[in-house]
Amino acid sequence: xxxxxxxxxxxxxxxxxxxxxxxxxxxxxxxxxxxxxxxxxxxxxxxxxxxxxxxxxxxxxxxxxxxxxxxxxxxxxxxxxxxxxxxxxxxxxxxxxxxxxxxxxxxxxxxxxxxxxxxxxxxxxxxxxxxxxxxxxxxxxxxxxxxxxxxxxxxxxxxxxxxxxxxxxxxxxxxxxxxxxxxxxxxxxxxxxxxxxxxxxxxxxxxxxxxxxxxxxxxxxxxxxxxxxxxxxxxxxxxxxxxxxxxxxxxxxxxxxxxxxxxxxxxxxxxxxxxxxxxxxxxxxxxxxxxxxxxxxxxxxxxxxxxxxxxxxxxxxxxxxxxxxxxxxxxxxxxxxxxxxxxxxxxxxxxxxxxxxxxxxxxxxxxxxxxxxxxxxxxxxxxxxxxxxxxxxxxxxxxxxxxxxxxxxxxxxxxxxxxxxxxxxxxxxxxxxxxxxxxxxxxxxxxxxxxxxxxxxxxxxxxxxxxxxxxxxxxxxxxxxxxxxxxxxxxxxxxxxxxxxxxxxxxxxxxxxxxxxxxxxxxxxxxxxxxxxxxxxxxxxxxxxxxxxxxxxxxxxxxxxxxxxxxxxxx
Amino acid sequence: xxxxxxxxxxxxxxxxxxxxxxxxxxxxxxxxxxxxxxxxxxxxxxxxxxxxxxxxxxxxxxxxxxxxxxxxxxxxxxxxxxxxxxxxxxxxxxxxxxxxxxxxxxxxxxxxxxxxxxxxxxxxxxxxxxxxxxxxxxxxxxxxxxxxxxxxxxxxxxxxxxxxxxxxxxxxxxxxxxxxxxxxxxxxxxxxxxxxxxxxxxxxxxxxxxxxxxxxxxxxxxxxxxxxxxxxxxxxxx
Numbered sequence: 001x002x003x004x005x006x007x008x009x010x011x012x013x014x015x016x017x018x019x020x021x022x023x024x025x026x027x028x029x030x031x032x033x034x035x036x037x038x039x040x041x042x043x044x045x046x047x048x049x050x051x052x053x054x055x056x057x058x059x060x061x062x063x064x065x066x067x068x069x070x071x072x073x074x075x076x077x078x079x080x081x082x083x084x085x086x087x088x089x090x091x092x093x094x095x096x097x098x099x100x101x102x103x104x105x106x107x108x109x110x111x112x113x114x115x116x117x118x119x120x121x122x123x124x125x126x127x128x129x130x131x132x133x134x135x136x137x138x139x140x141x142x143x144x145x146x147x148x149x150x151x152x153x154x155x156x157x158x159x160x161x162x163x164x165x166x167x168x169x170x171x172x173x174x175x176x177x178x179x180x181x182x183x184x185x186x187x188x189x190x191x192x193x194x195x196x197x198x199x200x201x202x203x204x205x206x207x208x209x210x211x212x213x214x215x216x217x218x219x220x221x222x223x224x225x226x227x228x229x230x231x232x233x234x235x236x237x238x239x240x241x242x243x244x245x246x247x248x249x250x251x252x253x254x255x256x257x258x259x260x261x262x263x264x265x266x267x268x269x270x271x272x273x274x275x276x277x278x279x280x281x282x283x284x285x286x287x288x289x290x291x292x293x294x295x296x297x298x299x300x301x302x303x304x305x306x307x308x309x310x311x312x313x314x315x316x317x318x319x320x321x322x323x324x325x326x327x328x329x330x331x332x333x334x335x336x337x338x339x340x341x342x343x344x345x346x347x348x349x350x351x352x353x354x355x356x357x358x359x360x361x362x363x364x365x366x367x368x369x370x371x372x373x374x375x376x377x378x379x380x381x382x383x384x385x386x387x388x389x390x391x392x393x394x395x396x397x398x399x400x401x402x403x404x405x406x407x408x409x410x411x412x413x414x415x416x417x418x419x420x421x422x423x424x425x426x427x428x429x430x431x432x433x434x435x436x437x438x439x440x441x442x443x444x445x446x447x448x449x450x451x452x453x454x455x456x457x458x459x460x461x462x463x464x465x466x467x468x469x470x471x472x473x474x475x476x477x478x479x480x481x482x483x484x485x486x487x488x489x490x491x492x493x494x495x496x497x498x499x500x501x502x503x504x505x506x507x508x509x510x511x512x513x514x515x516x517x518x519x520x521x522x523x524x525x526x527x528x529x530x531x532x533x534x535x536x537x538x539x540x541x542x543x544x545x546x547x548x549x550x551x552x553x554x555x556x557x558x559x560x561x562x563x564x565x566x567x568x569x570x571x
Numbered sequence: 572x573x574x575x576x577x578x579x580x581x582x583x584x585x586x587x588x589x590x591x592x593x594x595x596x597x598x599x600x601x602x603x604x605x606x607x608x609x610x611x612x613x614x615x616x617x618x619x620x621x622x623x624x625x626x627x628x629x630x631x632x633x634x635x636x637x638x639x640x641x642x643x644x645x646x647x648x649x650x651x652x653x654x655x656x657x658x659x660x661x662x663x664x665x666x667x668x669x670x671x672x673x674x675x676x677x678x679x680x681x682x683x684x685x686x687x688x689x690x691x692x693x694x695x696x697x698x699x700x701x702x703x704x705x706x707x708x709x710x711x712x713x714x715x716x717x718x719x720x721x722x723x724x725x726x727x728x729x730x731x732x733x734x735x736x737x738x739x740x741x742x743x744x745x746x747x748x749x750x751x752x753x754x755x756x757x758x759x760x761x762x763x764x765x766x767x768x769x770x771x772x773x774x775x776x777x778x779x780x781x782x783x784x785x786x787x788x789x790x791x792x793x794x795x796x797x798x799x800x801x802x803x804x805x806x807x808x809x
Contacts, residue, residue, distance in 0.1 A: 053613040058748035060612045159788045173790035176768035204790045215763035342757035386743030401720040403646045
């Protein structure tokens, strides 16, 4: 088969345009470095009316927004979800992992919840506290300057709280709580659960003249057409393209990092999804940011004489220590919120208030912590509304079901009366949880796919059991009735399937010892001095904090390191 | 190329065989293209191809559609606020029957939606010796009284009760995701605005209030347009 080779040698090839790759592209190209950015999906700009879903009404979709094509509904801004046609993956029998893939410029940053939490001093050194897992080779102090820069560059709202292990930053002011959030505040306080304004990368105030300000449509998951929320596409990549230092390759699936006889990287090969042809481009440095598992897959598929086990895999740890955030949730019916007077309470896309981890796990039967997210309100109807129009009648001894005009009133009566509590917790990374190459299966491009093996341990199960106890207590304290039944041991306490929270990290973990880690403290492969990983694969652990803010801070730090190496002509 | 032409090229380029073999686009194809064009909601080319499939072809017979229309009008009778016709509820049944056709949907159109019609007909036949479509509204209501409530434990009716719940769900979801349904619901959002907290009269209704300490940290909407600046300790100074 003919392979198309480009003669140009880039300073840096960045693979993937999400949080990590977008940030690397911006920092490197701003410094005058030539960058080839290779993205597996199409070009995407939330301001493009052809692609925009923001402010669409449910009836603008023939299926009223149902999730046939997009797992979270038609208007959700992710091209791809837990399954992609022609690109399968599997799990070892008796285990299960769900792998989310957003194939588009900006990747998952177009749909994410914008929850932007710094890891705290303790999160980098958890092993010192409970002996479990591994410490990061870097500390909060190493990352803090980058978190600071990130806050100012990208924008995040929140409040200074001076709380241990929940570092403050340079915050924009938060929006005022909604009504159901006032109920949550009341309930959480009564239950002695700390509650405070959430920290989301949504612009409640202008940070520059290039981006607009939030206009409170509550649809950050659709990606903002005025760039009022952070997406890597709109806020990092698209501005970087204007500088003239970036060549963007879209619809280009990288399958391998190429190496020379000495084992150093020389570039990448990719398949153009539009014409099916193979391409090779050359670069002095390769920066992988394809997402934790896709990066592991590329490395493991990059076998050569110098790297018979896959690139960067002399430790045999590429793909190991895969871990996702734990998740559990419970709906709460608030009778007081029946028959609401309606008004626009869309607010920002997501919660205005939340509960950070508030306890000391040394006094509990599980390690590490979790935070609680709050949802609810009179939100934009979508497919599914009114499905069980009067199921809450059961709480009043009334009949459920029926037909006729009264159903209209049932739907209106209960609209906006439910609050959703979601726990998001830290898992202990285990070597036994991993992804590996499945040599028996290839995707439609002919590239071997991944096989996962992931099982929660007792630590995580006990943690979500605690979440559910907390949800019930808060539910009653906010004057509500928890919905459904509390999950028990038999159903694993209702814990999410690994991968479902879409925070998978850890597959090329960071460390000082090449025998027990894959990348060094600058996210460079121990085995090869010109390959870096700037997605969530280097995470040693991930606290209960959503990973995006740390992915970007580390990508910024690594990019500055790459700039200094290029200047020193070390590469 | 304008949007309509680009959609056309995507669809013609991919639906392929059946259309490209024709020398030109027939009037029928043109109508179908216009139908896809009607929905403008940020689709990828793969999704457009899927929509084309869903919006073309026919799943329910005209008789079946008439039966769905009759059922839907009894589940949610028209009133001054709106009706199932204006809400496009019957069309939604037809679309969902074709749309929920991935392996994960397990033949939803056939095994759930069409099955519902068959089961309702069976009950009508047993009771009145005629299909649902031929029954009077009063007769249909006699049947619905048996299958519309979750407290009926009659084992022979459990399938019908489950299927009726789906029909009720589809009718209500179709209604309340339509323009008139959302208006009736009273939803006021999906429009640019500036959120500045719960309206004072609502706070009063629920006897709740904002903590001063909390609210003092929240955004001052009169200064939202001033570019943010901080002192070195992270205190906002603009």
